[in-house]
Amino acid sequence: xxxxxxxxxxGMPVSQQxxxxxxxxxxxxxxxxxxxxxxxxxxxxxxxDDDDGFNRMEENNDDEExxxxxxxxxxxxxxxxxxxxxxxxxxxxxxxxxxxxxRRIKANExxxxxxxxxxxxxxxxxxxxxxxxxxxxLSKIETLRLAKNYIWxxxxxxxxxxxxxxxxxxxxxxxxxxxxxxxxxxGCLQLNPRTFxxxxxxxxxxxxxxxxxxxxxxxxxxxxxxxxxxxxxxxxIHHAKPHTVDNxxxxxFETTFTDCTSTSPRLRILLPKH
DNA sequence: TAGGCCATCTGGTCCT
DNA sequence: AGGACCAGATGGCCTA
Numbered sequence: 609x610x611x612x613x614x615x616x617x618x619g620m621p622v623s624q625q626x627x628x629x630x631x632x633x634x635x636x637x638x639x640x641x642x643x644x645x646x647x648x649x650x651x652x653x654x655x656x657d658d659d660d661g662f663n664r665m666e667e668n669n670d671d672e673e674x675x676x677x678x679x680x681x682x683x684x685x686x687x688x689x690x691x692x693x694x695x696x697x698x699x700x701x702x703x704x705x706x707x708x709x710x711r712r713i714k715a716n717e718x719x720x721x722x723x724x725x726x727x728x729x730x731x732x733x734x735x736x737x738x739x740x741x742x743x744x745x746l747s748k749i750e751t752l753r754l755a756k757n758y759i760w761x762x763x764x765x766x767x768x769x770x771x772x773x774x775x776x777x778x779x780x781x782x783x784x785x786x787x788x789x790x791x792x793x794x795g796c797l798q799l800n801p802r803t804f805x806x807x808x809x810x811x812x813x814x815x816x817x818x819x820x821x822x823x824x825x826x827x828x829x830x831x832x833x834x835x836x837x838x839x840x841x842x843x844x845i846h847h848a849k850p851h852t853v854d855n856x857x858x859x860x861f862e863t864t865f866t867d868c869t870s871t872s873p874r875l876r877i878l879l880p881k882h
Numbered sequence: 883t884a885g886g887c888c889a890t891c892t893g894g895t896c897c898t
Numbered sequence: 899a900g901g902a903c904c905a906g907a908t909g910g911c912c913t914a
Contacts, residue, residue, distance in 0.1 A: 711900085716891060718901070723889070747887065 738781060739796035750789040757781045
């Protein structure tokens, strides 16, 4: 996290005392916008007419006659169509300004905590998805995509009586993933990504597809758009370290991944005991 | 330097 | 009224 430039060394307020501290700081530094000419608050409409909360708070400190009118929700009348024009703007008393600041700071803290919780959950997901690595962390989007593929692949296994083809299992795992993540998966499984990438599908012997009982061919209702994101970062190939016993897949397989290089290997799935 | 990823702030909306 | 959730905006960091 990089704190706003005008917060200097105070850091972000994370506690109640920080709230009051930062509130005072905001009062002294006008707002986050132009103290040093660098850090601007967001103006969604781009009109830059000090229509955001902090600026609203600063504009009418001397106006006390407006009254409370029932609280903070009215600092901006929603039914006022020209509310962004800057012509009609509710003026705020000092008390309302102060409450607005505190409320916003508290909301920011809640939002931070919420996102931290989300990230924690994502990290937990990374650990149970194939190819967990402390050094080469999957991005959020790739983690979600891989998890989705993983769930789908495992569900296919459950519906099948026979153990799946490793190659097709990995192929299913990597559907829709970026090249770097595919390489990472391959590295974790000690496979050559060329052997299962969709564009190299013709390299796979046809009998591999046909002998597969747990078909991991593309799911009919399973769109796999080419990832428009991410660079085809070859560094992932270099950084990808083959995982063996500490891999997240290990609990599900009897064999280690060093066995995966054998011809047409079959996975032996250990289904969870109920 | 551009692009990807990320954390944070923010305002809006919905729900309790 | 206040909290949760969401999406847009912004800027920092990293890497090719």
